[in-house]
Amino acid sequence: MKLRTFTAVLVPTLLLAAATGCGSSSGEQSKNAQGLDKVTLTLNWYPYGEHAPFYFGKKQAIFEKHGIDLTIQAGQGSQKTIQATAAGQTDFGWADTPALLGGVGQGMKVKSLGVFLQTTPSSVQFFTEENIKSPADLKGKTIATTAGDALSKTFPAFLKANGLSESDLTLQNIDAAGKMAAVISGQTDALLGFATDQGPTMQEKAGKPVSYLKFADHGLSFYSNGLLANEDTIKDKKDLVTRMVAATSEAWTAAAGNPSGAVDAMEGASQQLPSKAVLTEQFTATLKLLHTDATQGQAPGVNTEDDWNKTIAIFAEAGMITKAEPPATYWDASFAPKG
Structure with a gap:
């Protein structure tokens, strides 16, 4: 990766x-x-x-x-x-x-x-305009994550459950407080976070809809x-x-x-x-x-x-x-x- x-x-x-x-x-x-x-x-x-x-x-x-x-x-x-x-x-x-x-x-x-x-509310979050409809669409994307947290450690299991390998995308290590800014600015295509937390805030700040790939909807619930x-x-x-x-x-x-x-x-x-x-x-x-x-x-x-x-x-x-x-x-x- x-x-x-x-x-x-x-x-x-x-x-x-x-x-x-x-x-x-x-x-x-x-x-x-x-x-x-x-x-x-x-x-x-x-x-x-x-x-x-x-x-x-x-x-x-x-x-x-x-x-x-x-x-x-x-x-x-x-x-x-x-x-x-x-x-x-x-x-x-x-x-x-x-x-x-x-x-x-x-x-x-x-x-x-x-x-x-x-x-779990764990998810990959992104602006709807990215046209990410399934885990397969994450190939080639850059995703904001925070090294060492539970989301970053379980993300490989999410990828494996959906037939992806860790080399299919790029993870950008960002402090937890900065992940939304990275997506809003276009520095990254998506972030790893709770669907009950960042997404609604990011949607309001940017004025455009946010979509999710929820872990629980794609083979990994805990x-x-x-x-x-x-x-x-x-x-x-x-x-x-x-x-x-x-x-x-x-x-x-x-x-x-x-x-x-x-x-x-x-x-x-x-x-x-x-x-x-x-x-x-x-x-x-x-x-x-x-x-x-x-x-x-x-x-x-x-x-x-x-x-x-x-x-x-x-x-x-x-x-x-x-x-x-x-x-x-x-x-x-x-x-x-x-x-």
């Missing part, structure tokens, strides 16, 4: 300070004046439509009902969120399952508490984003973890029932927040990813061992993990939401 390197403007460093209110991984959780547990959740990226349920859950006092005073922090990618969670710099993280598998494989003491996006905590928190604060999982599942259920209200709840969440139209499109696309065939009709965040095994097998084959461990190595099923 041909590989070119480009350095984009770096995202400002995120300071995940313990002073934000997260308790230590052992001992008592900090409380606010009303006696609620002060809890931090670090997202996988700056707030975008996918995250609406957390803000809606705060606005509707769902987390408060479960005894939680929630602070939501922006992230800088799933890998950094997992690192921060493992280090006790945040109580909980929201991150991509492939990155979690890789982190656990590297010895990080973190576990999933439940995957909520159970069909678990995506979910809630996680470090193993000390899971062991020492079981009641808090149980309440956080229950509140998160309830918030997702409530947001799915009121998408417009959920998007409205994000107002002021970030200086980088997309427009309401983009947020609505992002969240609408996200809601289609909440279940596999095995979890239809169940509460958001309920997983199955079989679905976990399928995801683990994909990433073992892709080389992201050296050994396919049992699901319990990566996921604590004991906190599964009810209802």
Whole structure:
């Protein structure tokens, strides 16, 4: 595979300070004046439509009902969120399952508490005018990617599943924050990203339609984003973890029932927040990813061992993990939401 390197403007460093209110991984959780547990959740990226349920859950006092005073922090990618969670710099993280598998494989003491996006939004994204209709049309194209992230590591498996080789195209290594600019400027033909994230923003900025080749539509589906905590928190604060999982599942259920209200709840969440139209499109696309065939009709965040095994097998084959461990190595099923 041909590989070119480009350095984009770096995202400002995120300071995940313990002073934000997260308790230590052992001992008592900090409380606010009303006696609620002060809890931090670090997202996988700056707030975008996918995250609406957390803000809606705060606005509707769902987390408060479960005894939680929630602070939501922006992230800088799933890998950094997992690192921060493992280090006790945040109580909980929201991150991509492939990155979690890789982190656990590297010895990080973190576990999933439940995957909520159970069909991956991973995709190749491009302006519709590129006339890319199938994976075969990627031959000869230049695609913006970020070296080392889960998308770049699974892309070869996507190509293989569709009869392509890695030499059929060029990957241009670009910082995650610069991939959209590369496509808009014509530096690259497409980018690797979440269909629930960059595409709607790129479409609005450029004023022309964006299309997708979604991995899940072309032979490669796996678990995506979910809630996680470090193993000390899971062991020492079981009641808090149980309440956080229950509140998160309830918030997702409530947001799915009121998408417009959920998007409205994000107002002021970030200086980088997309427009309401983009947020609505992002969240609408996200809601289609909440279940596999095995979890239809169940509460958001309920997983199955079989679905976990399928995801683990994909990433073992892709080389992201050296050994396919049992699901319990990566996921604590004991906190599964009810209802």
